[in-house]
Each structure stands twice: as C-alpha cells, then as structure tokens.
Amino acid sequence: MTNGEPRAVVFDQVSKSFGTKQVLNNVSWHIPSGEALCILGRSGTGKSVTLKLTIALLTPDQGKIWIDEDEVTQLAGPGLSRVRRKIGFLFQDAALFDSLTLYENLALPLQRLTDKSKEEIDFAVDRVLGQVGLANDKAKMPSELSGGMRKRAGLARALVFEPQILLADEPSSGLDRITASEIDELLLRQKAEHKTTLIVVTHDVSGARRVADRILVLDRGNVIAEGTVSEIEQSENETARKLIGGKE
Amino acid sequence: MFNVFEIAGQISRFGARAAINAFRRPFEGAEIVRQFAEVGWKSLPLVIASGFALGAVMTLHTRSTLVMFGAAAVIPTVQAFAFFLEIGPLVTALLVAGRVGSGIGAVLADMRATEQIDGIESLSIDSFKFLVVPRIIACTLALPVLTLFMDFSGLLGGFFAEFAASRLSFQLYIFRAFSDFQWSNFWPPTLKTCVFGFTIGTIASFFGYTTNEGAQGVGKAATKSVVASSLLIILLDVLLIKLIFFMFPGSAL
Numbered sequence: 001m002t003n004g005e006p007r008a009v010v011f012d013q014v015s016k017s018f019g020t021k022q023v024l025n026n027v028s029w030h031i032p033s034g035e036a037l038c039i040l041g042r043s044g045t046g047k048s049v050t051l052k053l054t055i056a057l058l059t060p061d062q063g064k065i066w067i068d069e070d071e072v073t074q075l076a077g078p079g080l081s082r083v084r085r086k087i088g089f090l091f092q093d094a095a096l097f098d099s100l101t102l103y104e105n106l107a108l109p110l111q112r113l114t115d116k117s118k119e120e121i122d123f124a125v126d127r128v129l130g131q132v133g134l135a136n137d138k139a140k141m142p143s144e145l146s147g148g149m150r151k152r153a154g155l156a157r158a159l160v161f162e163p164q165i166l167l168a169d170e171p172s173s174g175l176d177r178i179t180a181s182e183i184d185e186l187l188l189r190q191k192a193e194h195k196t197t198l199i200v201v202t203h204d205v206s207g208a209r210r211v212a213d214r215i216l217v218l219d220r221g222n223v224i225a226e227g228t229v230s231e232i233e234q235s236e237n238e239t240a241r242k243l244i245g246g247k248e
Numbered sequence: 249m250f251n252v253f254e255i256a257g258q259i260s261r262f263g264a265r266a267a268i269n270a271f272r273r274p275f276e277g278a279e280i281v282r283q284f285a286e287v288g289w290k291s292l293p294l295v296i297a298s299g300f301a302l303g304a305v306m307t308l309h310t311r312s313t314l315v316m317f318g319a320a321a322v323i324p325t326v327q328a329f330a331f332f333l334e335i336g337p338l339v340t341a342l343l344v345a346g347r348v349g350s351g352i353g354a355v356l357a358d359m360r361a362t363e364q365i366d367g368i369e370s371l372s373i374d375s376f377k378f379l380v381v382p383r384i385i386a387c388t389l390a391l392p393v394l395t396l397f398m399d400f401s402g403l404l405g406g407f408f409a410e411f412a413a414s415r416l417s418f419q420l421y422i423f424r425a426f427s428d429f430q431w432s433n434f435w436p437p438t439l440k441t442c443v444f445g446f447t448i449g450t451i452a453s454f455f456g457y458t459t460n461e462g463a464q465g466v467g468k469a470a471t472k473s474v475v476a477s478s479l480l481i482i483l484l485d486v487l488l489i490k491l492i493f494f495m496f497p498g499s500a501l
Contacts, residue, residue, distance in 0.1 A: 057366050081372040095367035098359075109371040112274070157371075 007066070008033040008165050008197035009054055014063030015221075016049055023049050025221040026063070031214070033164070036191055036198035038208035040243045041218035047201040048092070050218070051167045054199065055087050056080055067165065085113070088163035092170045094154030096142040102129070102153055103138035106160050128156040132186060148179035155186055165197045166190060172204040180204060184211050205245050217243055258458075263450040266384045269377050276382045283386035287348050291394055294347060295340055299398040302335060303327065303405025311413060320414065324425035327406040332429070333437050336399040338485055341444035344391060345477040349452040352383050353473030356456025357466040365457070380457055384449035391445030392438050399438075436492040443488060444481050451477040 010030040016023050023046040031037045039047045052058040053065055056072045065072050070083050096105050106125045110116055116124065129135045132152040137145065145153055151171060158166060168187060172180030184207050190196045202208050208215060208229075215232045217225040217240040225232050225240035232244045307323060314320055356379060359365050368375040407421045452473035459465035 052366070055370050057369055084370060084372045087370070089367070089370040091363045091367055091370075093362060095363040097364055097367070098362075109373060113372055157367075161371075 006033045006068075007031065008035075008068065009199065010064075010066040011050070011053075012064040012066070014053065014060045014065060016046070016053060016058065016060050022221050024053075024060075024218075027218075027221070027223055028063075029216055029223060029226060031197060031199060033197055034191070034195040035213040036187075036200065036211050037214050037216055038212035039199065039201045039216045039218060040203070040205070040208060040240075042239075042243075043203075045218040046221050047218055048169050051089070051169050051199065051201055054165075054167060055084060055089055081113075085161050086164045088158030088161065088166045090151070090154050090158045090166065090168040090171055092173060094142070094150040094157075096145075096150065096153055096157065098142055100141075101138065102134065102140050102142070102145070102156075105142070105153070106138075106157050109157075109160060124160060128159045131159065131189075132156045147174050148176075148182070151175065151179075151183055152186070155183070159190065162194065163196065165199065168198065168200045168202075170202055171200060172202060172207050180207060181210070187211055205243070208244075215244065259451060259454050262380075262454045262458075263384075263446065265376070266381050266450060266453070267446075269381045270385055272377070274377075276378065279378065279382040280385050283382045284390055286351075287344070287383075287386045288390035288393055291344055291347055291390070292397060294343055295394045295398050296401045298339065298343060299331075299336070299401030300405035302339065303331065303402035303407075304409040305405075306330065306335075306402070307406040307409035311410070321424060323410055324403075324406070324416075324421045325428055327403060328425035328429060329433065331399045331402040331406075332434055334489075336395050336402060337437050337441045337444065338481070340395045340398040341391060341441060341448065341481045341485075342478055344387070344394065344445070345448050345481060346474055348387065349448045349473040349477045350470040352387075352449065352452035353456040353469040353471075354466050356380075356383075356453060357459045357469035360457065360459055361462045361466060376457070380453045383453055384446060387445040387449030387452075388442050389445070391441040391448075395438055395441045430498060432496040432498045436496050440485075440488045440492065443484060447480050447484060448477045451480065 007030045012028055014027045015025055027046075027050070039050060041047050049058060053060055054067070056075065060073060067083050067086060070079070072080065072083055075083060096102070097108070100108065103125055106128065107121050110121045110124055125138065126135060129138055132155050134149060134152055134156060137149065142150060142153070155171070166187070171183045171187065175183065187198055187200065188211060191198050198211065200208070200211055212229065214227060215225070215229060216223060217232060217237070219239050224237045225235040227235070229244065232240055235241055307327060310326060311320065311323060314323055314326070359379070365375045365379065368378060403425060407418060410416050410421060455469040455472045455476070459469045461468060
C-alpha cells in the first residue's frame, strides 16, 4: 500500500451513509507516519465519523481504509484487536467509564489485554498520568474531574498502549483557551517524543494552526481542500478559506 | 406488527449471542460478581419487604373464607403452595424487572450515548462480553435466590398475620405449611426463575446496548426494558407452568 513515504492511515474512496443521509462521499486521503493531520469542517460533515471509521467502530459502505499494511474493513476478532492497539482514541467527552476510578480506567485494558504484572501496570498507569499531569488524581472517579482534567484523563487512557496513531475528537471543545492550549501542547509533545501520528478533528482553528502539519477540510461529505495551513489559506475553495480564517 | 416480530427476532439473536459468549473466555468473573451484588444484594430489601407484606395480606384475605368452611388449619399449606408455586417466582421477577431491568437499560443506554461503549471497543475490549454477558448471567443466577427470599418472607408475613388472629405456634405453622409439600413443588418453580432472569437481563441489555438515540434513548430504553420484560415474564410463566406440569405431573395440584 505504501509508495515511497510510509503512510500511517489511508482512506481510499470511502463512503458512509446513515439511512438516507450521505455522510462521506468517496473520500480519499492519507497521512504519513509521524505527521499531524487536522480535519476541519462545519458540523455534521463527517469529521467524527472519519475517526470512528479509522478505528473500525463504524464500517464504510464502500471503499478501503488502511492502517499501516492492514486493511481494517477486512479485519475482525484478533486481527482487528491487534490493529486497534496501535491506535489511541481521545473521545470528545473523554468517554471514561463512570463506574471506575481514573486508575481503574487506565489499568483495565492493560489487565485484560497484556501479561503485565500489577507492578508493571502501576508503573505504566503512573507514567501516562504523569505525562498529562494527573499523577495525584488516580483515585478519583470521573465525576470528580473538571472538564480539562477529564480531557487529560481521556488522553492518558488513549496513550496507555503507547499508540503509533492518536485520534482526537474535538480535544479543545468546552475548554477555555489556556486549558485547550495545554491539551494541544500534550498532543504536540506526544508527536515529538514518540513520533506518534496525530489525526485531530477540531473546530478550533488556532489549535489546528498550532498542531497540524496538514489540514483536511471536509464539507458535505467531500474533501474540499487538503494541504498545509498556508495552502488552505490560498485555496480556491471559499468555504475552506473561511474555515481556516484566511483571506476571503 | 412486522416490527414486533423483527424486534423479537433481534432480541432472540442477542440472547443467543450472550448465551454462547457466556461459555467463552475470558469469563468476566469479577464483573459477574459485581453485577450479582447489584442485581441480587441491592434488590433484597425490596423483595423481602414485598414478600412479607404480600404474605400477611394474603393470609388476612383468605382466612375469613377458610374459617367459614372450617378449614383454618390449611392456611399455612395454602400460603406455602401459593408462594412457592406462583407468587414468589412471578412477583420476584416483576419486581426485579422494574428495579433492575430499568437500571440495566438506562445504564447501557447512557454508556452508548456518552461513547463509553465505543471507548471500550477502541481499547480492543469486547464490549458485549464485558458489559452485556455479566449482567445477563447475574440476573439469571440472582432470580432463584431472590425468589427463595420472597417465598420465605411471604411465609413469615403469613405467620405473623395468622399468629395475630389465632396464636398459632411457629413450629405448627411450618409443619402444616410443608406437610404436603414435595420437592417437585419446590425445584421446578424456583428454577424457572432462571428463565425469567435471563429474559430480564437480555431484554434490558438489548434495549440499552442497541439504542442510538443519544440522551433521549436512555429514558426510552429504561421504559421499554420494564414493559417488554414484564409482559414477556407473564407470558413465559404460562408456558413454563404447562411445561412443569408436563414434566412433573406430581406438581399439579
């Protein structure tokens, strides 16, 4: 699947609809390993669906999705599990399990899917909680965490398997600018220190400008622009220029 | 009408999937114990209080009629047969359908709406096996235990009502209650509640796990879980009683 540069994720002619609503329409794009792609677009244009298709939480109606050398739409069972472990997913509202403490939220996948001892699991959990600045909060329940802390906790859980690819759905939504930029910094640090590929869905243009190597703009299920920030600013497509906040 | 059959088919497939997964590794022991405590232990006060009150009320109602026919001595027997054969299993199942069924439906629907189920899947954990199977197993195992508590608390309630009226001793009450009792009167009705428990767990999990209506779906899932499982329990009861009579002719009064 790779020609030249190694590609972390490839969407090839992917379409997805829910009932009569066509959410993605023959969408194709790719991201090289270790780069950061921000997906911009108006609400309801298929950005979050794109992330869920990437990790196979949804299945496309047609088209192919590649993670490294694996075509995820063809995978199930252990094969899909193996691919998913390469991917971390930061959900919009963190999606932490209500009934478990922060420590248990992070330890759960390690307990179930690895042979690590309790000490090794404790070490791994402490490491990622330290990374996101929540080392002293591991006994708290998700309901005891503030919005920013929940996002960081969600990020910690996404990082617990040391993923090659990190998907983030609106990482700055509902956060003040300072907290949002802290989350962006965490994403950038993850990319710089671990060469993690980032795919970030966001409405926060300033965050996208800071984090992205490339921007993908979706509108009504189609890719209307793709490129660096400056390329999008000079795009022929008016909607893309408006979204990135460039000259109209 | 077609929709009803379609949903019935989906629920059946959902239940069959749960039954198959219950025998596959990993066995989710810790989660089953946690759900058993949720379903069984937390339902216990409701079941015991209801059983006690029902037992007392039933004795108060039947006593005057039986005394009129000079049959006051059979009050404990009537009470025991009524509770062990029918009232205990059915009322326990309906109470659990109300308390636990709505809870399971709402919790799973909320987890779906807040993407917690997607979160579990994204971590390579089988959410069906982790969330649904333990709840169904817990309901299946807890129902017979809760039914026994309902049966005996019903007898106890009946005893207090009888004692207040006739000063009958506890030993004589228990002797009369079980003098004509056979194992075939005890095991089949008690174990049929496993079917009720499986039904409650399956239906509640189905409506909660498969909802896609966001926050609005939480309330709907809870309501649908209670209505569908209560109705199905009553219908299944008819079938199971016929089956028990067929398999254990001695249990037919």
